Amino acid sequence: MKKHTLLDNIEFMIKKAWSIDKALLLITFFQIPLNILLPLISAYLSKHIVALVTQNVVVSVYAVHILFLSITILVLRIINNHIESRLQWRAFGNRFHYLDIYNEKIMTMDYERLEDPEGQINSQKALNAILGDAAGTQQIFAQIISILSNILGLITYSAILIAFNYWIVLLLFIMTIIMYLLSKRNNNWTHKHKNDWIAIDRKINYVRRQAGNFENAKDIRLYNLSAWFENLFEKYLYDIKKWWKKGEKRGFALDFAVSAMNFIRDSIAYIILIYQAVFNSLSAADFVLFFALIGQYSGWLTGIISSYSSLYATSLNVSDLRSFLDMQDKFNHEKGVSLPTEAPEITLSNVSFRYPGSETDTLKNISLSIHKGEKIALVGLNGAGKTTLVKLLCGLYAPTHGNIQIDGQNIFAYNIEDYYSMLSVVFQDVLLMPASIAKNIALCEEKNIDKTKLEHVLKMSGLYDKIMKLPHQENTLLIKNLNNDATDLSGGEKQKLALARALYKNGRMIILDEPTAALDPVAESEMYHKYNQCTQNTTSIFISHRLSSTKFCDRILFMENGEIIEQGTHDKLMQQKGKYANLFELQSHYYREEANK
Numbered sequence: 001m002k003k004h005t006l007l008d009n010i011e012f013m014i015k016k017a018w019s020i021d022k023a024l025l026l027i028t029f030f031q032i033p034l035n036i037l038l039p040l041i042s043a044y045l046s047k048h049i050v051a052l053v054t055q056n057v058v059v060s061v062y063a064v065h066i067l068f069l070s071i072t073i074l075v076l077r078i079i080n081n082h083i084e085s086r087l088q089w090r091a092f093g094n095r096f097h098y099l100d101i102y103n104e105k106i107m108t109m110d111y112e113r114l115e116d117p118e119g120q121i122n123s124q125k126a127l128n129a130i131l132g133d134a135a136g137t138q139q140i141f142a143q144i145i146s147i148l149s150n151i152l153g154l155i156t157y158s159a160i161l162i163a164f165n166y167w168i169v170l171l172l173f174i175m176t177i178i179m180y181l182l183s184k185r186n187n188n189w190t191h192k193h194k195n196d197w198i199a200i201d202r203k204i205n206y207v208r209r210q211a212g213n214f215e216n217a218k219d220i221r222l223y224n225l226s227a228w229f230e231n232l233f234e235k236y237l238y239d240i241k242k243w244w245k246k247g248e249k250r251g252f253a254l255d256f257a258v259s260a261m262n263f264i265r266d267s268i269a270y271i272i273l274i275y276q277a278v279f280n281s282l283s284a285a286d287f288v289l290f291f292a293l294i295g296q297y298s299g300w301l302t303g304i305i306s307s308y309s310s311l312y313a314t315s316l317n318v319s320d321l322r323s324f325l326d327m328q329d330k331f332n333h334e335k336g337v338s339l340p341t342e343a344p345e346i347t348l349s350n351v352s353f354r355y356p357g358s359e360t361d362t363l364k365n366i367s368l369s370i371h372k373g374e375k376i377a378l379v380g381l382n383g384a385g386k387t388t389l390v391k392l393l394c395g396l397y398a399p400t401h402g403n404i405q406i407d408g409q410n411i412f413a414y415n416i417e418d419y420y421s422m423l424s425v426v427f428q429d430v431l432l433m434p435a436s437i438a439k440n441i442a443l444c445e446e447k448n449i450d451k452t453k454l455e456h457v458l459k460m461s462g463l464y465d466k467i468m469k470l471p472h473q474e475n476t477l478l479i480k481n482l483n484n485d486a487t488d489l490s491g492g493e494k495q496k497l498a499l500a501r502a503l504y505k506n507g508r509m510i511i512l513d514e515p516t517a518a519l520d521p522v523a524e525s526e527m528y529h530k531y532n533q534c535t536q537n538t539t540s541i542f543i544s545h546r547l548s549s550t551k552f553c554d555r556i557l558f559m560e561n562g563e564i565i566e567q568g569t570h571d572k573l574m575q576q577k578g579k580y581a582n583l584f585e586l587q588s589h590y591y592r593e594e595a596n597k
Helices: 006-020 022-054 059-108 111-115 117-128 136-164 166-192 194-211 214-222 226-279 284-325 386-393 416-421 437-442 451-461 464-468 491-505 521-534 570-576 579-596
Strands: 346-353 363-370 375-379 401-406 423-426 509-513 539-543 555-560 563-568
Touching: 006 022, 006 059, 006 136, 006 284, 022 059, 022 136, 022 284, 059 117, 059 136, 059 284, 111 117, 117 194, 117 284, 136 166, 136 284, 166 226, 166 284, 194 214, 194 226, 214 226, 226 284, 346 386, 363 386, 363 401, 363 563, 375 386, 386 509, 386 539, 416 423, 423 491, 437 451, 437 491, 451 464, 451 491, 491 509, 555 570, 555 579, 563 570, 563 579, 570 579
Parallel strands: 375 539, 375 555, 423 509, 509 539
Antiparallel strands: 346 363, 346 401, 555 563
């Protein structure tokens, strides 16, 4: 990954802000002179009041001077507060822009990278730079204002104090540099160990989500899993507390050192000032002025340390965000070759795939051709590699070795989003959204839904009778815990809805990855035969653990340990009396026994 420096990140954020909201930058730089003027005017106000008192001016003149300076300070403070509130509001919008960018990246990046544990850690680190009002992408402009105000204030005050006594300026400056180095070292330690507690954070969040997931509520109660969740949560909480404790110890040591140096620095500075007042005839008014300026000068110096520390920490978070956004995809997201206009032919040449961190290949040197419009069944025991092969064909994984061609073009030659558009895929897990049944199937706005087509796919999926009995029929909302008027579907009904969704999309490639697992064998067989009728002009791939459901396919591929060890029609494979035939006989014997009972 590219390493981003502090200045590089500031430039990145400023350029982005300029393209999003120019007013944000204008407000940012307009506030800086106000931050310097306000304390300076307050210091001179104190000097002026003391001077008036020592000169024995009349009360009316004294009152007019105080009133004028007080009104000036009041007006400047009102303007400053208004600018600060506008800045926070616009910075809030700026943060949400990055949240939008993050969400787009999450939904479009290669699935394989997102699924990889390293990718998940990177995405969580990036999200930490966005979530919450204290996130760096929102606060960075306030931090830029703070550090520039402190730097310019330091320069202004240095010019004034050097004329008084340059030793004070030198002392304050050296002590501040020491504090800066300590602060930077602590920030670097925090960033270096960030991955250690981010990984634990992910586990804590996972346990929290699963414990509060409504779909898990029945199992948690019936199998008394609450204690297991609590113990797991306590374990991860204990692990992360150890990291927090290390960080807090370092932070306490840093705060103690900074406070001690602040005390020494300010004490020496005030001793020099008192010496000047006692032995060098420093006037009372000038004493008050320089006393205030030294205190404020210390504030500018400390402010530089504090603001730089905050800005540097934010920069590290921005680096996390940018590193995540810069993650390179294997698949093509730019312009690609034209998609096939009909059912495609698929060719796999010596394709192997290995999951990140694994020592062995899940798929091993597979060579296969699937002809246009051919119906293929992938069968085999669990762990044979069927779903992994399907994910490769879907463009969710990239082969570790070998290549996949679609109609003679390497899969990487297609724009991957365009490639997805010609796929109708149904997995075991079904994504339901809090919208109407019609929208969940058509996946578009109400006005664009083809009602005739919708009715047809509902009938083909076997869901039509159920939907027609609902109060609002296809306009009934789903997910009851989000909508009072919604309905919930059973496991089998969810799978039927997913089948209807795939039929409605009418992709040129149909892939079913055991979507009928919640159905009984007869219902599954009927469902697959309906699919066979509806997909005459598509290239279709079916996965089922029930071998009888895929007898209608043109070719059956039997997989074991990541390899295709047998292939042919059902009758041909039965004649071979190999592993497919043995498994088919075993299953059919079981079903015959159940039927007899």
